[in-house]
Amino acid sequence: MSIELQCxxxxxxxxxxxxxxxxxxxxxxxxxxxxxxxxxxxxxxxxTGLDKDYSGxxxxxxxxxxxxxxxxxxxxxxxxxxxxxxxWNTFNISPSRKQITKINDFFDGKLDVxxxxxxxxxxxxxxxxxxxxxxxxIILIDxxxxxxxxxxxxMVAEKLVQIKDKATIIYVSHSLVNKHLDDNSSNILIKRGSxxxxxxxx
Numbered sequence: 784m785s786i787e788l789q790c791x792x793x794x795x796x797x798x799x800x801x802x803x804x805x806x807x808x809x810x811x812x813x814x815x816x817x818x819x820x821x822x823x824x825x826x827x828x829x830x831t832g833l834d835k836d837y838s839g840x841x842x843x844x845x846x847x848x849x850x851x852x853x854x855x856x857x858x859x860x861x862x863x864x865x866x867x868x869x870x871w872n873t874f875n876i877s878p879s880r881k882q883i884t885k886i887n888d889f890f891d892g893k894l895d896v897x898x899x900x901x902x903x904x905x906x907x908x909x910x911x912x913x914x915x916x917x918x919x920x921i922i923l924i925d926x927x928x929x930x931x932x933x934x935x936x937x938m939v940a941e942k943l944v945q946i947k948d949k950a951t952i953i954y955v956s957h958s959l960v961n962k963h964l965d966d967n968s969s970n971i972l973i974k975r976g977s978x979x980x981x982x983x984x985x
Contacts, residue, residue: 785809785951786830786921788978791839793825800825801837802976812943812952812964816981817973823955824852826973827923830953845920845951851910852925857898864894866909871916878916885915889938904930914942924954933961940964 786808793800800822815823828834829841831850857866867886871878878886887894889912890905898906907930914922922943928936940963943952947967954968970981 785843785845787842789840789842791829791837791841793822793829793834793837795825799976800973801978804839804976804978806978808951808953808971810948810951812947812968813954814965814968814970815953815955815973816970821973823973824925826978827852827925827953827955830921830923843921847918847920848923849910849913849917849919849921850923850925851927853907853927853929855906856910857901857906859899860897862895862897863890863901863905863909866898867894867912870909870913874913874917876913876916882916886912889915889935902930904932904935907931908935911939914939914946918946918949920950922950922952922954924952924956926955926957928954928956929958936961937963940967943967 788801788804788806791801791804815826817823825834827850829837830843831848833850856870858869861869870876890908893905896905907927911927911931928939931939936959940961944963944967953971972979972981
């Protein structure tokens with residue numbers, strides 16, 4: 784068992800996001816789909832514990848969680864490199880030389896660019912770079928991939944597929960097109976208060 788929702792109900796005023804849901808999300812890669820406002824972001828926040836305004840229980844045997852959304856996490860007026868060091872210190876990460884080389888490649892060698900002058904995609908890479916330097920048990924990605932170029936998405940996809948037998952990875956993306964990630968993902972649909980499996984990997 785990885786993430787188990789037990790009789791979970793979540794409401795926004797009169798709108799029912801989840802209606803007495805019993806659902807288990809195992810280890811692997813899962814794309815969370817559904818119309819705008821269906822509750823995709825809300826569900827991810829519930830799993831992280833950021834949203835506790837619901838009835839029922841969410842039980843997980845995994846505690847090392849990385850949660851990313853579209854909100855920037857960088858700090859002015861530091862460079863990308865300095866922001867990375869802040870993140871590593873925050874999560875008590877000591878990257879190996881190989882991992883640092885991977886990060887440099889992920890940022891196309893532009894680690895000394897000021898965060899204030901960095902592109903939207905480069906800012907999004909700050910949080911995503913954490914998947915290369917720490918063993919996360921749960922990774923939740925809410926639209927963070929949408930602003931990346933195809934090469935960077937492929938690097939992220941390659942890493943996620945590499946760790947899919949050890950972690951539960953759930954991502955939301957309206958515009959992502961990556962065959963590697965798609966081929967290794969199962970789809971979970973949130974619709975009218977229910978969670979449904981759309982397909983299962985063979």
